Amino acid sequence: MIDYGDFGPPRLAAGSPPLNPDLGVPRRGARTFVDSGTVLSTSYRLPLLVCAQRHYLAVAWSPYVAAEVARVATREWVKAAIKRAADQGSDEIGRTVIDSMETVRSGIDKAVSALEQSWSCPSADALELATGLISPLQDEKDWPVLAGAVAAGAQYLLSLDQRSFPHGRGWRNVVFWHPDTFLTTFFQVDAEAYVDVRLDLADIPQPIPLVPR
Amino acid sequence: MAPVLEATRASDTKYIPVSEAAERLGISRNSVIRRIKAGRLESYQDPDNGYHFVSERSVEATLRRLQALRAAAALPGSEPLDERWDQSA
Numbered sequence: 536m537i538d539y540g541d542f543g544p545p546r547l548a549a550g551s552p553p554l555n556p557d558l559g560v561p562r563r564g565a566r567t568f569v570d571s572g573t574v575l576s577t578s579y580r581l582p583l584l585v586c587a588q589r590h591y592l593a594v595a596w597s598p599y600v601a602a603e604v605a606r607v608a609t610r611e612w613v614k615a616a617i618k619r620a621a622d623q624g625s626d627e628i629g630r631t632v633i634d635s636m637e638t639v640r641s642g643i644d645k646a647v648s649a650l651e652q653s654w655s656c657p658s659a660d661a662l663e664l665a666t667g668l669i670s671p672l673q674d675e676k677d678w679p680v681l682a683g684a685v686a687a688g689a690q691y692l693l694s695l696d697q698r699s700f701p702h703g704r705g706w707r708n709v710v711f712w713h714p715d716t717f718l719t720t721f722f723q724v725d726a727e728a729y730v731d732v733r734l735d736l737a738d739i740p741q742p743i744p745l746v747p748r
Numbered sequence: 749m750a751p752v753l754e755a756t757r758a759s760d761t762k763y764i765p766v767s768e769a770a771e772r773l774g775i776s777r778n779s780v781i782r783r784i785k786a787g788r789l790e791s792y793q794d795p796d797n798g799y800h801f802v803s804e805r806s807v808e809a810t811l812r813r814l815q816a817l818r819a820a821a822a823l824p825g826s827e828p829l830d831e832r833w834d835q836s837a
Contacts, residue, residue, distance in 0.1 A: 541782065541786075548832060575823070575826045575827060576827045577821065577823070577826050577827055577828055577829045578827065578828075578829050578830045578833060580823070581820060581821055581829070585813075585817065589813075608823060608825035609824075609825070612824045612825040639825065642824040645819040646819055646820050649819035650820050652816050653816065731788065734779075735813070736829070737782075738773070738774075739821050
């Protein structure tokens, strides 16, 4: 009987790919590469950070992924700031955008720095070597993500992009997993990791300023 | 202020009261107790009065992790935590 302490058992979100025993179970220490969509989702980013901090998983990303996270985070934040200014009838939308950019840059820098403490990056040489391979993907813009996973020596690539990285498929030694199915599968066999994540998530403030208010 | 205890004569580990650990970590006393009971904070229970004391070393390690987690949680523009991670344990 697995003991999840004060917490209920891990469960999948509606719409996530179901657990599939044929895919095996991620083991402690598994090398796991994350794409930008996974990082931008707090429900995946924070558990993966706790797992990396405590060495339950060896999480990796790349400069490309980090830059993509910064780009999308900036875009979403500024879009929200413009909308808010427009809704309020402000005639200083330009000023709002500039102010918003300064706020968002600071938040992104701090978050990326925190993630970098526990997530590794493949070396420049490994990235160059992997990027030189012939991409199996139809969409070339996703190639840097897969090349990053290969360069990192990852066993798993976590992505919400089910078109380029369909759950359960893979390339070379990398298997693509939906991050929710991955974490749920992992936590179902590693209660210690799950309890640590729950304990830590219970002690951070929520909600964080995800969009300007 | 409560006295700093020595865990054993063989150790130079310093222990602090639960309230001080909670203050340093920026979390509730209940959270500290929950972490102690889950074995996630190195602790010592005074046999005379039953009070828990937490090792300063484990508080500092936890604080470093929580600070990084809080900074990572504040990534602007990201999706919020979903309800499965309901934070009221």
